[in-house]
Amino acid sequence: MTERRSGHNKLKPSLLDAVSRSSKTAEKMTRFGIRMSRKTRQTVSFISGVVIGFWIMLTIMTHVPDKDMTSPVSSTSEWTPGVPKEGWQAGYGPTSLESNQKHIYIGVMTARKYLNSRVVAVYETWGKQVPGKVEFFSAYDPKHRTPRGIPVVTNIPGIDDTYPPQKKSFLMLKYMHDFYIDKYEWFIRADDDVYIRVDKLQKFLRSVNSSKPLYIGQSESSQKNERLSMSSSDSFCLGGPGVILSRETLRRIAPHISHCLKNMYSKHEDVEIGRCIKRFANVSCTRASDTERIFFNDLKCYKKGSVQHLYPGLVQHVITVHPNKGPKDQYKFYTYFSALRLEVLQQRMLELFRTIDKMTNEL
Ligand SMILES: *[C@@H]1O[C@H](CO)[C@@H](O)[C@H](O)[C@H]1NC(C)=O
Ligand SMILES: *[C@@H]1O[C@H](CO)[C@@H](O)[C@H](O)[C@H]1NC(C)=O
Numbered sequence: 001m002t003e004r005r006s007g008h009n010k011l012k013p014s015l016l017d018a019v020s021r022s023s024k025t026a027e028k029m030t031r032f033g034i035r036m037s038r039k040t041r042q043t044v045s046f047i048s049g050v051v052i053g054f055w056i057m058l059t060i061m062t063h064v065p066d067k068d069m070t071s072p073v074s075s076t077s078e079w080t081p082g083v084p085k086e087g088w089q090a091g092y093g094p095t096s097l098e099s100n101q102k103h104i105y106i107g108v109m110t111a112r113k114y115l116n117s118r119v120v121a122v123y124e125t126w127g128k129q130v131p132g133k134v135e136f137f138s139a140y141d142p143k144h145r146t147p148r149g150i151p152v153v154t155n156i157p158g159i160d161d162t163y164p165p166q167k168k169s170f171l172m173l174k175y176m177h178d179f180y181i182d183k184y185e186w187f188i189r190a191d192d193d194v195y196i197r198v199d200k201l202q203k204f205l206r207s208v209n210s211s212k213p214l215y216i217g218q219s220e221s222s223q224k225n226e227r228l229s230m231s232s233s234d235s236f237c238l239g240g241p242g243v244i245l246s247r248e249t250l251r252r253i254a255p256h257i258s259h260c261l262k263n264m265y266s267k268h269e270d271v272e273i274g275r276c277i278k279r280f281a282n283v284s285c286t287r288a289s290d291t292e293r294i295f296f297n298d299l300k301c302y303k304k305g306s307v308q309h310l311y312p313g314l315v316q317h318v319i320t321v322h323p324n325k326g327p328k329d330q331y332k333f334y335t336y337f338s339a340l341r342l343e344v345l346q347q348r349m350l351e352l353f354r355t356i357d358k359m360t361n362e363l
Contacts, residue, residue: 108136217285
């Protein structure tokens with residue numbers, strides 16, 4: 001409980017303020033509480049239903065077999081040479097897996113050599129929790145077969161696995177726009193070695209207006225980096241811990257992506273995305289005091305390949321954790337954050353039991 005409450009409250013003054021929060025987050029559970037405390041038998045059975053629901057959720061939440069894992073995927077694993085001229089040519093298209101929620105789209109940049117390691121780990125942990133859709137972007141290679149059931153997009157002309165992945169990143173954004181702009185509210189560019197706490201991400205984004213041009217992540221002043229054609233007051237979002245674009249931002253930059261690709265001033269993919277967004281969407285990466293704790297990028301651990309541990313103050317805030325290069329570390333964080341979530345749900349269940357108890361006595 002403490003984790004949930006304090007974490008949520010402390011988010012508000014800084015990042016949430018910076019993205020000018022819309023005031024639609026109402027605590028549904030609290031409302032239930034007030035209404036129910038005055039009600040009778042009918043309500044008791046209703047709560048019991050809720051409690052049983054929770055109980056079922058608790059028992060299955062960590063190991064529910066995901067039906068998506070077994071369904072076929074339409075990702076055409078065919079390389080077609082050429083560059084898209086107007087829109088996308090026949091044969092290119094989204095993969096079929098999509099949850100019925102239309103909130104968040106996450107594009108994960110990966111490479112052929114990670115299809116059977118990092119990609120599987122992401123998809124089996126936070127990837128399958130996304131309220132919307134996740135797709136992985138890699139070059140196509142017949143020798144590296146896509147793991148079954150995982151939505152990998154390999155058919156965008158011009159995408160290869162060269163590093164830095166500027167082309168992959170820009171073309172991925174174009175793809176997101178062309179296929180999904182009206183389907184999702186938020187578009188995230190992620191790496192294959194980031195852990196995303198999807199429940200916290202969703203809660204945060206639900207309280208922000210995606211019709212505004214927003215560009216959210218761990219901001220870094222462009223001063224430190226290639227500043228060409230960016231002023232020192234501009235900032236870009238670091239790529240590693242994930243970059244969030246509102247629908248409006250993606251809509252604004254999409255027509256200019258080929259221009260941005262032709263006019264790059266550095267080898268840093270995230271700087272170039274930032275430059276493009278600044279120029280065509282007129283926004284900088286949101287600056288707030290707490291973004292380093294929310295989008296956590298541990299440079300000290302970078303060489304070790306994974307974040308060793310989170311310090312206590314961080315756990316309340318953190319939404320993304322980077323880097324976790326080894327698949328094992330993704331499962332480690334998945335277990336850890338699932339346990340935290342479980343605690344919150346158990347606490348809530350206890351509260352409901354107490355309410356039932358009290359009401360039964362009053363009857
Ligand atoms: C979201 O932002 C748009 C554009 O600024 C505005 O028209 C709309 O009223 C806002 N919606 C809410 C719920 O604040
Ligand atoms: C860009 O944004 C700034 C403030 O954020 C505003 O003053 C300016 O008019 C905007 N420019 C364009 C071209 O929309």
